[in-house]
Amino acid sequence: xxxxxxxxxxxxxxxxxxxxxxxxxxxxxxxxxxxxxxxxxxxxxxxxxxxxxxxxxxxxxxxxxxxxxxxxxxxxxxxxxxxxxxxxxxxxxxxxxxxxxxxxxxxxxxxxxxxxxxxxxxxxxxxxxxxxxxxxxxxxxxxxxxxxxxxxxxxxxxxxxxxxxxxxxxxxxxxxxxxxxxxxxxxxxxxxxxxxxxxxxxxxxxxxxxxxxxxxxxxxxxxxxxxxxxxxxxxxxxxxxxxxxxxxxxxxxxxxxxxxxxxxxxxxxxxxxxxxxxxxxxxxxxxxxxxxxxxxxxxxxxxxxxxxxxxxxxxxxxxxxxxxxxxxxxx
Amino acid sequence: xxxxxxxxxxxxxxxxxxxxxxxxxxxxxxxxxxxxxxxxxxxxxxxxxxxxxxxxxxxxxxxxxxxxxxxxxxxxxxxxxxxxxxxxxxxxxxxxxxxxxxxxxxxxxxxxxxxxxxxxxxxxxxxxxxxxxxxxxxxxxxxxxxxxxxxxxxxxxxxxxxxxxxxxxxxxxxxxxxxxxxxxxxxxxxxxxxxxxxxxxxxxxxxxxxxxxxxxxxxxxxxxxxxxxxxxxxxxxxxxxxxxxxxxxxxxxxxxxxxxxxxxxxxxxxxxxxxxxxxxxxxxxxxxxxxxxxxxxxxxxxxxxxxxxxxxxxxxxxxxxxxxxxxxxxx
Numbered sequence: 001x002x003x004x005x006x007x008x009x010x011x012x013x014x015x016x017x018x019x020x021x022x023x024x025x026x027x028x029x030x031x032x033x034x035x036x037x038x039x040x041x042x043x044x045x046x047x048x049x050x051x052x053x054x055x056x057x058x059x060x061x062x063x064x065x066x067x068x069x070x071x072x073x074x075x076x077x078x079x080x081x082x083x084x085x086x087x088x089x090x091x092x093x094x095x096x097x098x099x100x101x102x103x104x105x106x107x108x109x110x111x112x113x114x115x116x117x118x119x120x121x122x123x124x125x126x127x128x129x130x131x132x133x134x135x136x137x138x139x140x141x142x143x144x145x146x147x148x149x150x151x152x153x154x155x156x157x158x159x160x161x162x163x164x165x166x167x168x169x170x171x172x173x174x175x176x177x178x179x180x181x182x183x184x185x186x187x188x189x190x191x192x193x194x195x196x197x198x199x200x201x202x203x204x205x206x207x208x209x210x211x212x213x214x215x216x217x218x219x220x221x222x223x224x225x226x227x228x229x230x231x232x233x234x235x236x237x238x239x240x241x242x243x244x245x246x247x248x249x250x251x252x253x254x255x256x257x258x259x260x261x262x263x264x265x266x267x268x269x270x271x272x273x274x275x276x277x278x279x280x281x282x283x284x285x286x287x288x289x290x291x292x293x294x295x296x297x298x299x300x301x302x303x304x305x306x307x308x309x310x311x312x313x314x315x316x317x318x319x320x321x322x323x324x325x326x327x328x329x330x331x
Numbered sequence: 332x333x334x335x336x337x338x339x340x341x342x343x344x345x346x347x348x349x350x351x352x353x354x355x356x357x358x359x360x361x362x363x364x365x366x367x368x369x370x371x372x373x374x375x376x377x378x379x380x381x382x383x384x385x386x387x388x389x390x391x392x393x394x395x396x397x398x399x400x401x402x403x404x405x406x407x408x409x410x411x412x413x414x415x416x417x418x419x420x421x422x423x424x425x426x427x428x429x430x431x432x433x434x435x436x437x438x439x440x441x442x443x444x445x446x447x448x449x450x451x452x453x454x455x456x457x458x459x460x461x462x463x464x465x466x467x468x469x470x471x472x473x474x475x476x477x478x479x480x481x482x483x484x485x486x487x488x489x490x491x492x493x494x495x496x497x498x499x500x501x502x503x504x505x506x507x508x509x510x511x512x513x514x515x516x517x518x519x520x521x522x523x524x525x526x527x528x529x530x531x532x533x534x535x536x537x538x539x540x541x542x543x544x545x546x547x548x549x550x551x552x553x554x555x556x557x558x559x560x561x562x563x564x565x566x567x568x569x570x571x572x573x574x575x576x577x578x579x580x581x582x583x584x585x586x587x588x589x590x591x592x593x594x595x596x597x598x599x600x601x602x603x604x605x606x607x608x609x610x611x612x613x614x615x616x617x618x619x620x621x622x623x624x625x626x627x628x629x630x631x632x633x634x635x636x637x638x639x640x641x642x643x644x645x646x647x648x649x650x651x652x653x654x655x656x657x658x659x660x661x662x
Contacts, residue, residue: 002522002539002632004598006561006605014562015597018604022586022620057596077597191333208333230337231345255353262593264629265388266346266408267335273349274337289353293624298595301333301630328660 001200008197012054012076019061023325026065034081035089036061037071046164046173047071047093049086050102050157052109053078055196056217059154059295062326068161069102069324070095077196077298078218080108086116094125098170101129102157102177104149128170130177132156134186134306136241137214137222150217151258151295151306152184155318158327162320180314185242188222188304189234190215192262194297213237217260217297217304231267235274238305243282246307252287252315255279256306261296263303268292275305284309288318294326332531339528343385343407350392354656357396365412366420367392368402377495377504378402378424380417381433381488383440384409386527387548390485390626393657399492400433400655401426408527408629409549411439417447425456429501432460433488433508435480459501461508463487465517465637467572468545468553481548482589482626482637483515486649489658493651511645516573519553519635520565521546523593525628544568548591548628548635562598566605569636574613577638583618583646586610587637592627594634599623606636615640619649625657 005011013033020029020036027036041047050060051073060072071089073081090099099120103113110131117127134152141148160177168176190212193202203219206212211229214222229237257272259265272291279286287310295304310318321330336342344364351360351367358367372378381391382404391403402420404412421430430451434444441462448458465483472479491508499507521543524533534550537543542560545553560568588603590596603622610617618641626635641649652661 002542002559004520004522004562004565004594004602004634006563006601011597011601014604015601018600018602018607018622021607021617022600022603022622054597055595057600062596189335191335211333228333231335232337234335261595262630263335264386264592264627265393265624266342266385266629269349269353269388270337270342270346271335271349272353273345276349276352286352291349291353293596296595298597299593299632303335330662331660 001195003197005197011197012074016074026323026325030088030092034085035071035073036064037089037092038064041070041093041095043095044097045095045167046097046100046170047095048100048102048161048164049089051081051086052104053080055298056295058326063154063157063324065324066331067165067320067322068157068327077198080112083112083116083119086113087119090120090125098126100160100170100173101127102153103129103131104153105131105133105146106143107145108143126170128174130156130174130181132181134181134184136185136245137187141216142220148216150186150188151256151304152186152308154294155184155254155306155308156180158322159314159317162317180308183309184306185245186304186306187238187241188215188302189213189238190219190260190300190302192301194219194300215302217295219297219300231271232274235271235278239275239278242305242307246309248283251284252310253279253284254288254290254308254310254318255286256290258295258304258306259293260300260302261293262299262301265292268303271303279307287315332526334528336528342528343405347405357654357656361419361423365416366402366404367395368420368423369395372401372424372426374426375428376426376498377428377431377501378426379431379433379492379495380420382412382417383435384411386629387626389657394485394488394655396655397662398496398651398653399488408529411443414443414447414450417444418450421451421456429457431491431501431504432458433484434460434462435484436462436464436477437474438476439474457501459505461487461505461512463512465512465515467516467576468518472547473551479547481517481519482587482635483517483639485625486515486585486637486639487511489653490645490648493648511639514640515637516576517635517637518569518572519546519633520544520569521550521591521631521633523632525550525631546633548626550628550631562602563605566602566609570606570609573636573638577640579614582615583641584610584615585619585621585639585641585649586617587621589626589635589637590624591631591633592624593630593632596623599634602634610638618646
């Protein structure tokens with residue numbers, strides 16, 4: 001295993017120290033590295049908290065800041081954070097208007113965020129949760145009952161974050177998050193495995209001429225292991241699966257090509273080019289685009305495609321100012 | 332070779348098509364894929380043009396837009412663009428106040444940009460060039476006489492771009508670019524090779540327990556091939572070499588940890604954390620920070636560290652609004 005680290009058991013804390021120092025204008029680190037919080041929390045605003053296993057950076061800590069998350073709780077690599085992390089984060093950013101959790105649909109995450117929500121309720125703090133499940137590749141999988149929450153989680157976080165900034169109440173934010181999640185579909189492909197530091201070797205073996213179609217963001221299996229195909233053929237299959245679950249018609253869409261960490265930007269733009277042709281053939285307009293490494297799987301080569309249908313409200317909220325380490329515009 | 336592509340000879344054009352479509356609000360593609368230009372060029376403003384071999388994305392096309400470059404000329408992967416590309420770009424973005432080229436110090440780039448400057452002079456268009464040579468790893472190397480221009484090029488482009496936006500004249504911009512380049516030092520390390528698509532195999536072989544200290548951004552040799560060390564030891568050597576060439580004292584610095592494309596963000600922040608300690612021990616303050624994949628080498632694992640001393644002017648220009656695909660703030 002080749003990694004720029006000191007000791008396997010110090011990766012997360014040293015990385016979080018670096019992150020918090022590099023972005024001290026936006027974020028602060030919670031005690032015991034339990035969470036990253038937004039520096040300028042607002043009283044009277046619903047606080048948005050997300051989190052999950054580390055290794056997907058910039059998700060989630062990279063999306064903490066104005067117009068997006070109030071806090072993110074990082075677990076060990078590909079391991080859910082614990083309920084006490086969410087509770088500590090919640091106390092740090094609670095503005096008195098309730099808390100919205102954004103949780104990717106993995107059993108560990110769902111269990112721990114639900115437990116934190118119950119503990120918060122006992123303390124009289126109202127919590128609602130939006131569970132993202134945008135991955136169309138498979139029903140149920142290694143760590144998930146139902147569909148997995150993947151790169152579309154970024155879109156939900158951006159849009160509910162903007163609405164929270166505008167002062168929307170908790171019930172409205174929960175409804176908006178569910179709506180955006182329902183309008184969001186994703187699918188991924190892996191050309192290589194990733195290597196979890198604590199394991200010290202690739203998560204899965206894959207042939208020099210093979211790809212894992214429908215891979216999950218932890219390298220968990222997708223639909224099938226097949227021969228490597230052209231970018232056009234890959235985009236055709238992924239867009240076919242995504243678009244089959246979204247209504248056609250003259251709608252605006254966000255087209256988001258996400259790198260898993262090991263694939264050059266040149267290739268991501270090439271995939272974007274192929275995916276965009278399918279989107280337009282389906283009658284949708286790429287009103288907004290996002291291309292880059294945003295929801296990664298350590299050093300895995302490959303990418304996912306996400307399409308979100310944008311009504312006027314979602315489009316406006318997507319465009320609203322955001323100031324985080326990983327996503328920034330309008331300020 | 333595992334890449335998300337259709338055909339090796341179509342990678343660059345298909346990727347540029349995707350890039351131009353994804354960022355059509357900021358950029359436009361020149362005829363025959365010769366350049367990426369800024370959409371809203373300004374009359375009376377010095378135009379800043381850069382370029383170089385592809386494979387370093389987002390450099391340079393990703394830095395075209397308000398407050399940075401007016402055009403970028405992409406060569407084939409790791410191959411200089413040709414003078415006719417620079418001439419066409421120059422005609423497209425010339426605002427009548429002269430042209431500043433920002434050129435990384437590689438023999439091919441220097442030769443082709445110089446030739447374009449001479450051809451422009453024959454047409455009565457004044458061109459000045461800033462040559463970046465921030466890499467302290469080696470004097471002279473595979474494709475360079477003198478030091479190589481690497482990630483510090485981004486810093487020069489950002490700062491002269493901001494000054495051009497303010498209406499600074501060509502002579503002043505040339506002087507500013509040279510000043511920022513002289514205040515900027517970088518060094519890199521590779522844990523793996525990259526794979527140039529046309530070659531189809533890794534550029535160099537490297538052992539499972541080795542690293543290339545002082546690697547260039549095309550995978551060309553650095554100082555020495557040694558056993559993989561801890562992030563702290565790597566940061567200590569790189570910062571030692573960088574800081575030896577910069578004056579100590581209570582100065583503000585930009586600390587920029589740049590990924591080469593194959594290294595997860597978690598590791599880059601960990602390296603940042605280690606590098607920052609050395610910066611502070613040297614008496615410098617990390618007044619500004621940048622961490623991410625900005626000047627890449629396709630899928631190479633590894634990173635570089637860049638330090639730029641920021642006087643008040645450079646600090647203000649670094650903070651000035653920028654709106655490009657790869658770097659954006661303040662707007």
